[in-house]
Structure formats: structure tokens, C-alpha cells
Amino acid sequence: MTVGTPIAELLFQPKDATPFDTDVATVKPWSQAVSCLRSAHRCWLSTVRPDGRPHAAPVMLVLVDGAPCVASRPASRKGRNLARNPHSVLTVGGEDLDLVVEGNAHQVAGDAALRRVAAAFATKYGWTFDIRDGQVHDESLPGSPRYAFYEISPVQAFGYGADGLTATRWRFHH
Template identity: 60%
Template structure:
């Protein structure tokens, strides 16, 4: 559901014209085409942690990959709530949701295929895990999918804002 982020009493200087609402298709296109995104997670002590990462669209959701021993992986294991931010030419996005680690081989392969198609990055799915055979030591990676709860889109004009809520 798309709606204006601000009402007339609190909008200044934001637009309250419903014609300025952005569609989720526009937001999805921004997520699909971004060269990188920022992931924000919560450390065990409650402090925020933010890091850039590569993002792909697979199985109708934003997906990313991280190393199992990384700070962000440890954060998500304890608290799956996260935020993805993406700057765009016509729309800046903030997507709030929960990240879940994928373990189904077919899902893993679809995400690996999306990474290869978008970035030319060859990741190999083997025995329920994902590896980079081209790097020394054949590092392991984890694939995650974000299930959005809310998203916010801010127009490049600095005056328009849309909120999307997901059921």
C-alpha cells in the first residue's frame, strides 16, 4: 500500500499532493538496478552497524550475501531486523524489514544466478552452502533475503515522500 509519508499538518516542506506518490514498481526498479546498498543491523549491545554491500533482486525480494563470520552475520543471527538504504537518481529508498538466511538449494542457486547476471560474480552452490571458488581458500558465503515491513521513498526534488507498508 503506497501512501503519503506526511499529512498537511506536518508536511512542510513536503508535498501532500497524492499525485507525487511513487509506485512500488519504481522502488523495486531502484532496488534492482542499484550498484550497491547499505545494510544497517543491530549489534548485540544495541549499537548500530552499517556497511555497504551488493544487492540483487531474486524470488521477488532484495537479497544479499555476506561471510558467515562477519559482524553483520553475527548481528542478524541474534536480531534479524535490518534496514537497507539505496540512493537513486530519482528515488532514495529506505527499506525496513527482517533478513533471513537462505538454505534451500534451489533458492540459493537462483540468488547465485542473480549475482552472476548483475555483477558477473560466479558463486557456486554446493552441499547447502555458497562458495567463491575463484578466491584463495574458497571462502564461504551466506545468502539472505529481506522481507520488507515498511519502506520509504524520497524524491530527488527533496519535496516528495512515499511510505509503503506490507502485509
């Protein structure tokens, strides 16, 4: 999936009586958020446990066709949470933008798509995966454990400027 250009708008309006800047000129372009995601070495993935409690864990992030992708073992807490409930949140702290991306995660399938995500992980982190029979494995670990790639389809995102005074919301069309 290719992530399209979202609608960018101020998060707060003057009527909200907030300390955040309400000048529309402070709205950040989505390209700045993409740069933040691309440069992040690590981010946090929040998922929902079966009983409704949140779960957060650090993950490595790659972009494939503009879509954020993460890797996890399917049997991990986050993998089991995503199998049951795709609602998730990625958070990234950048130098000029703190970013929150709310979306729905789905497991990447198909050898071609899996290979593209694996290539992105190898390029960015040097983390290599082997794709065999539609399955993702990490051959560098004992027992060649199985992994899954999850693509996060953004629903909306929030960007907070390093100045602490600007905030942008991006809304995606699906």
C-alpha cells in the same frame, strides 16, 4: 518469497506542517522503488550489534522474485548481527528516488533457492558462487570462503524524490 504489492501512501499529511508535498498525486508506485533496487550497483545494509549499536556496511544487492537479497560471510559483523537479530535496513540512493527499506533478514536455504540467488549475482555482477551441500562458497578466493545469502523481507519502505519535496511510505502485509 515473492514480495507482494504494498500499500502506498503519503509519508506526511498537511497537519504535519512539513516542507514535503502533501498532494496524494505525488505518491510513488512501488514499481519505481523496485527499479531503484534493481539498478543499484551497491547499497548500504544496517544491522544491529549485540549491544544495540547500529552497524552499516556497503553490500551488493540482487532481486529474486522481487525480494532484495545480499551476500555476506556468516562470520562477518553483519552476518553475526543478522544471526542474532534479523532487523535490518537497506538504503539506496537512486537518480530519481532515495530509498529506505526496513525489514527482517533471513538466511536463504535449500539448493534450489541458493542457486537462484547465485544466478542473480552472476548475472548482475559476474560474481559467481559454488553451491555444495547446502553451502555457498566463493571459489575465486583463496580457501573458497563460505558465504550466506540473506533475503530481506520488507516491513515498510520510504521513498524520497530527487526533488527533495516528495515522500512516499509503503507498508507491507505479513
